[in-house]
Amino acid sequence: MADIIKIGAYLCKGCGLGERLNIGALENAAKRAGKASVVRSHGFLCNQEGVELIKADIEKEGVTRVVIAACSRRAKTEAFRFDEVAVSRANLREGVIWIRPDTKEAKETTQEMAEDYVRMACAEVRRMTLPTANPKAALNRRILVVGGGISGMTAALEASQAGYGVTIVEKTDRLGGWAGRLYKRVADRYPFADPADTGVADMVKAIQSDAKITVHLNALVSRTSGAPGRFEVEITSGGAATNETFGSIIQASGFTRYDLANLPEMGGGTLKDVVDQAGLEELALAAAGGPIKRPSDGREVRSVIFVQCAGQRSEKPGHLPYCSGFCCTTSIKQAMYFKDRNPEIDTVVLFSDLRTPGAGGEDFYRNGQRKGVTFAKGSVRAVVQGEAGPVVQFQDEILNDSVSMPVDLVVLATGQVANAGVNIENAPESAESVQKVSILNLTYRQGPDVPQLKHGFSDSHFICFPYETRRTGIYTAGPVRRPMDIAQAMEDATGATLKAIQTLENAGLGRAAHPRVGDLSFPTFRREGCTQCKRCTVECPFGAIDEDEQRYPQFNEARCRRCGTCMGACPVRVISFENYSVETVGQQVKSLEIPDEFSGKPRVLIFACENDAYPALDMAAQNRLEYSAYVRVIPVRCLGSVNTIWLNDALNNGYDGVMLMGCQKGENYQCHFVKGSEMAYYRMSKIGDTLKGMNLDTERVTTYEVAITDIHRIPKLINDYIAMIEKIGPSPFKGF
């Protein structure tokens, strides 16, 4: 059935379309230019009767391709969902009548616009086929967790609770990580009053007695290949390697404590009675509930000062530029170790901003105050050795006083340094990137580890989609992602586990992962046409494409996010998706009737990112903002999927200009496919020579960064562009 092309074109007369447009002429356009076999119009196509009409044609008339010429593809999605046929939408409402004035003068150009959209939709749907899902789909319900600290243990237990098997690979000889080396943890339940048991021992016990969880201690991941649903992982332990397969991976590789020796001015690494927070936990564990003793002479600590932000929130070389988020409450907890045992002990927390967020944080802070912990805003100049112990010299910023305070013990609240593995993008080595050993040893074309974002953390850039790293099916969790405390790491690991489960289930069904979840299309390439130029493998934002032994691209469909950046990259146009290809767009470009140079009707093609630019255009229409009738808009999955052949075709066919509208690129990129819009810019930066070669003005192809909120700006951009085109005159290629 898939091979039979029978197009049914359905024109809606509702929402004013019937009054504003010549529906008969649109029907003719669908019949003649669009070669639709069945053409029908209806008063309200989206109502039950209209939808039934289409369904009946699919069932009884054998219609295999459907064109809905009505509202935007973003509207009435429930009504116009026909799973068994390919569907294309001609946007006559938001795309035409709502953005054009209802005047006699505008009628002709408005009608031309509508007819073109009908032709384009017919041309598109003719080349679309129904996606059939990744044939290499594999279901594997086992999850690899790298790291056996609090994040990794949480992930394992949560996955097991949901019915999934887990293998933990832990590099040390025990589970627990840093949390296992704490005396107590910060309270996580109301009334948030006292340090609490870490819970680590219970978790270790639960893991050991869980038949669904396997633990490899003293082990490393020495090789990872494959894709979601079929990750092949080599685990090395004591020189012996074992191989296992997994559906997805959670990287909970945690953090390394910041090296105190970087802070000699604060006595770090030079004074025995200056420790970091981990050092204080060691002292508290050694004390086992008794008095905490200082390292130099074993004397009971009677006064202690906690220095917040030590080597953090600072641009100085060797310091961490970020805040580690957990240290304020940790210092309060550690001060409570002293106060709970003996209220007479002096405990001072020296801070610049005390950061105890939320209900729990603020209650815990208040409980610290209630227990007599002193909080002072100040900045430390130096910690020196005095007669009886360390002396902290600081500026009290409330009392505006220079203070020298002798104490028994100094605790420096230093930060977390992510164990994110190798920085595959070779950003300049920052002070915090101490870890150079790969965590995952991925065999991917694009490097052995998950890309890092900032300061050596592997976090996602997206506020709305925090788990979306650029390696599909691999989720990072815990302090490897961003600095965090135990409570947050446990939440984070639980969320990452959901994503790991989701990916492997979708991979099992041959479906895409975020943001096109459920998309069954996947990229294929025509091997005989491929020149092995490698652009697709290099430009894929997700590292989905490797190279095979013969240096041809090897698509790992389950890693692919279906953005089409590879399709846009391919100079010989051999990459396509069933329902989105060089042809589905290219034929739309070619389907238009281009008025001649004497008509005074220029034609400008717009490629608009379907996530931001296209909705903005729709919303401009909702607000009845007008823009020129000379543009024709084609939504694209991502600007990165725009192949320059479309531009060539457009210009050769006599279009007067092409506008590309994509998302913000660069540091604060908003492209949902990370690098798509950036790649488009890069490619377009090179198109100038082609244009000059064709003797065309470079302005004839212009790229814009637009946002979904540019509802007023985009119509203006369009109108300004048309004015510019009218000024420079029609394309010399018209009529050829």
Next chain:
Amino acid sequence: MTAVIATNQTILVVGGGISGITAALEAAECGKQVVLIEKNPSLGGRVSQLYKYFPKLCFPTCGLEINLRRIKANRNIHLLTQAEVEQVSGVPGDLSVTIRLRPRYVTEACTACGDCAKAVIAEFDDEFNYGRKRRKGAYLPFNLAYPQRYVMDARMIGTDDAKAAQAACKANAIDLDMQEEVITLKVGAVIWATGWKPYDAAKIQPYGYDRFQNVITSVEFERMLDPFGPTNGQIRRPSDGAVPKNVAFIQCAGSRDRNHLQHCSRVCCMATLKQTTYVREQLGDAARSSVYYIDIRAIDRIDDFHRRVKEDANVTFIKSKVASITKDGATGDVFLHGNDLEKPGVGSDMRYKNRHDLVVLAVGMEPSVSAAWLPTNPHGFLEGNPSTGIFGAGVSSEALDVNRAVQNATAAALRAIQVVNRVAGVEG
């Protein structure tokens, strides 16, 4: 009657803000059946009323659009709007939920053409703009509202205006006889994502929100920046529409305060830092921002945003809990009174009386967890307890920023899935 098919393997998500949307989608994209209910006529919640997100300064509608696309593409989600839970009973894996559905008076036949809004005359305060703008009695709550269907204000019912709207609707989508319904669903687990409301600024008496026009809240300030908001995107002071030159931001307005919300709302510091960039972006060197704060809580890796704002010579930070605000005669300006803790000297030396022409109160987040039968801690946040089968997500469980709320909601989706998988006997 509203027909919803739900079983003890269905997950009910209560609240259609960013947390609820996330929880619903993440569960549905694992293949689970989800019923998502929202009290308002459209999805989006508080984030849809924000101009930008920190720290990227990107637009919330961008992520909302992606999420709406995911919802439109997913058959596992059944959405009910203008719906509120009355009661939940039973045990995890076998819960019975009573839901009250308020009538929209507009059916699914609506095409969002807008003819009804054109036909009606009556206007009401626009909730989406915190009452600082008017909207029609038949309306689409905002540009990106989903479901993309108009709403008839219940106060219109029985008026000729409502009949005019009905007559104008060519799609026959207006049903003025629509009635309230109460339905009962059987579900396996519930994710409670009812979010928050801005703390009532009028309760902070010394700040005079109810007395001084030029004292506004941070959420109202966000609306001011929206080109479709009350001032068409222009920063203006309410008293006379003038462009402010000297804006004060007061942190912890109603937070970290024994008389109001005891908790720290976590987001307000970053939100204020973000809002100083609005002032900078729109008014340039013509306006100054002053931030009155206790601690600047720009936590973890987003602290660099704080540093960047501090580099702006037009932004001043004053470590002080503002004591009171008084009015300066007829100018519309106000004076902020308090002690600047970092000012040299002691006692009265630290006092200030600073003139400002616009004051933005960084109001706290008050959890919207009102049902008495829900287990909450004394701060009003939901206390997670697996034995109830009800899992908190987002700000109903703790004061969180968007990023953390989404993480938290994703985790909540797994907790709910654990319950329904146990019911279904799924084994990995």
